[in-house]
Amino acid sequence: MADMHWRPALPTDLTPIAEWVESSKALERWAGPGLSWPTDGPTLWREIDGGGLPSFCLVAEREPVAFGQLVIKGERHYHLARIIVSPAHRRRGLGESLCRRLLAEARQRRAEHVTLNVFTDNQPAIDLYHRLGFVEQGAVDTRGIQPMQLRQFVTDVDNTDL
Numbered sequence: 001m002a003d004m005h006w007r008p009a010l011p012t013d014l015t016p017i018a019e020w021v022e023s024s025k026a027l028e029r030w031a032g033p034g035l036s037w038p039t040d041g042p043t044l045w046r047e048i049d050g051g052g053l054p055s056f057c058l059v060a061e062r063e064p065v066a067f068g069q070l071v072i073k074g075e076r077h078y079h080l081a082r083i084i085v086s087p088a089h090r091r092r093g094l095g096e097s098l099c100r101r102l103l104a105e106a107r108q109r110r111a112e113h114v115t116l117n118v119f120t121d122n123q124p125a126i127d128l129y130h131r132l133g134f135v136e137q138g139a140v141d142t143r144g145i146q147p148m149q150l151r152q153f154v155t156d157v158d159n160t161d162l
């Protein structure tokens, strides 16, 4: 997509993003347990700490088409979170662009260790993370959540072709 750009997320971005999530199950798969359902933009922004965590969007024609966050887990340890692509724009490589951008942001912040969590039945997400170099790390928990870690930072991580 030629006219796409990357920027910090705004509270107003969460209003269209809330509409990408069709059920409480989908909300949990995307953003983890414990969030309100039904939801809306202001509620989501507050509950996922959009103002506190580094939060970013890919934007096309002023509308967000993908969103993700970085959670600081420790010194030089970042966690990719709340990765989502608009349903209308999936399977075009945006998930990969989004994650590469987030990894570049983490690297700019001097990350050496990057992790994420994924439900074991979320095959599109697992395939994407494997492509990016994430590997399973440790046991699946009772909710079916698999922790993953980035094997190593690839040197071209900030060559983010959009």
Ligand SMILES: CC(C)(COP(=O)(O)OP(=O)(O)OC[C@H]1O[C@@H](n2cnc3c(N)ncnc32)[C@H](O)[C@@H]1OP(=O)(O)O)[C@@H](O)C(=O)NCCC(=O)NCCS
Residues within 6 Å of the ligand: 029, 030, 031, 082, 083, 084, 085, 086, 089, 090, 091, 092, 093, 094, 095, 096, 097, 117, 118, 119, 122, 123, 124, 125, 127, 128
């Ligand atoms: C997981 C998710 C972010 C993936 O986003 P995406 O933009 O579809 O990801 P990509 O396009 O980079 O890759 C997905 C697939 O599209 C394929 N693809 C990539 N570019 C393509 C193109 N130009 N044409 C056709 N297919 C393409 C990829 O090969 C991949 O195929 P595969 O699933 O057979 O391996 C998206 O499905 C999503 O938002 N899911 C809901 C929220 C969620 O579960 N988030 C993860 C929380 S852990």
